[in-house]
């Protein structure tokens with residue numbers, strides 16, 4: 001039987017208030033906490049920073065760093081991601097930044113799979129390279145032979161799977177096998193799986209990074225990220241860097257994320273059904289040359305079956321029409337809106353040109369593609385929207 005997070009998610013807002021609980025986590029916006037006497041006033045150091053890592057109220061000393069609300073979200077994210085510790089960050093992007101800031105310095109080498117989202121690439125190419133970190137990209141099929149690329153100064157091996165936009169899979173077990181005699185930490189951007197479909201920390205990967213801004217919290221409209229691990233030392237290092245840089249998260253955003261996450265299980269179930277329906281519509285359409293989704297045959301189907309027990313509602317397609325005709329037809333969509341960002345209740349579409357990306361050469365793909373995100377509208381309304389725009 002599939003181990004689902006739905007029960008934990010439905011009750012994720014339960015928050016202790018003395019001898020009773022509230023089903024809704026309050027946003028405790030204090031930046032100061034008052035203790036009863038000087039003996040109870042904690043020293044400000046790394047020990048106090050991580051002291052309350054599995055409790056909501058223990059170890060708090062300064063509400064700028066953590067509040068019972070931020071602690072509650074951190075603990076719940078650790079639980080559903082099946083890790084032990086979470087550092088919350090203001091965005092997914094800042095989670096990637098903080099982890100790499102804690103794990104690397106000038107002169108170090110990192111290996112990154114080229115399937116990572118463009119914003120991660122920008123951070124690596126424009127910021128970390130400028131700091132003197134040697135960023136080397138590898139292809140998904142290199143996972144099994146990665147030990148050849150590991151150097152004595154390799155500190156991090158980082159990948160995102162399924163990869164952004166084209167959803168290529170990376171064999172995490174093969175990466176782990178290649179890295180098993182090397183001290184480099186293994187880091188996976190696990191945003192796609194919504195802490196539900198895949199649990200990399202259970203497989204032995206050191207760190208899961210998540211943009212909570214997407215499926216977890218988009219219906220609450222907030223930006224947040226998470227660094228999740230089972231490794232106490234790694235947690236301490238990343239939490240210290242977050243505190244040193246003043247990279248804290250607000251209680252209002254965390255309370256909103258928790259509220260949003262309480263419906264995550266139900267949202268994903270509904271969206272999986274809509275996505276299956278949309279994929280079968282796409283595969284029967286003359287104007288659609290190719291459907292990109294991890295469940296679709298792409299030579300890696302068994303990797304998906306091995307590692308995942310469900311899927312999110314991002315689907316990319318390659319069109320057979322000219323670019324002009326494609327854009328005209330996309331503009332006919334009414335239910336599905338044009339916009340950036342995903343994870344909320346509203347279905348979205350974006351045109352993209354992958355022709356300069358490594359994955360486009362591997363698959364291979366033309367420059368005329370779109371990524372759909374299916375939200376919570378009625379699946380039949382979405383289907384007729386697609387048919388009206390693409391079959392008339």
Ligand SMILES: *Cc1c(COP(=O)(O)O)cnc(C)c1O
Pocket residue numbers: 091092093094117119160164189191192211212213214223224225
């Ligand atoms: C959106 C996204 C990010 C960046 O997250 P933000 O919260 O928008 O900063 C990182 N990785 C993946 C896979 C994403 O989808």
